[in-house]
């Protein structure tokens with residue numbers, strides 16, 4: 084039995100660029116990542132996604148503009164924790180990204196992504212996201228650098244995936 088923890092992860096897109104943030108503290112420190120964090124008990128997943136994006140990058144999005152593009156699960160060798168990460172993307176947003184306590188944001192060209200300084204799983208699933216696919220990715224880690232095994236499955240729709248899963 085694993086303890087499941089729910090997280091959000093948001094990517095803003097602008098033509099051939101994507102906004103990433105350099106994490107200055109905590110989980111994933113010193114890595115480029117999307118913006119997100121834990122879903123609090125008093126909020127919906129989409130509300131958490133909007134809040135974390137704003138807290139970490141100062142960018143604003145409307146909940147209805149966030150498209151759920153993926154579901155990621157991370158498990159860890161010898162640790163009974165399952166990270167359930169809901170991934171959202173949009174090209175409709177307001178603001179200019181600013182550095183916050185947690186993140187330094189930067190627009191990257193999608194052909195020049197800093198994979199060597201990102202979570203190792205990102206290089207495996209970013210191509211799906213960049214091709215506009217919906218997908219479910221499951222990654223089993225040993226420590227934080229080694230993926231012992233993984234699966235990535237394209238989906239017709241994320242709504243159908245969540246409706247059908249047990």
Ligand SMILES: Nc1[nH]c(=O)nc2c1ncn2[C@H]1C[C@H](O)[C@@H](COP(=O)(O)OP(=O)(O)OP(=O)(O)O)O1
Pocket residue numbers: 090091092093109110111116117118119120121122157166168202203204205
């Ligand atoms: N292997 C991985 N690959 C990836 O691309 N993103 C990952 C990942 N593992 C976790 N994430 C994302 C999910 C989430 O957006 C973030 C982790 O959330 P945090 O720990 O920063 O949560 P909080 O911001 O709520 O934390 P606090 O610092 O306690 O406020 O990292």
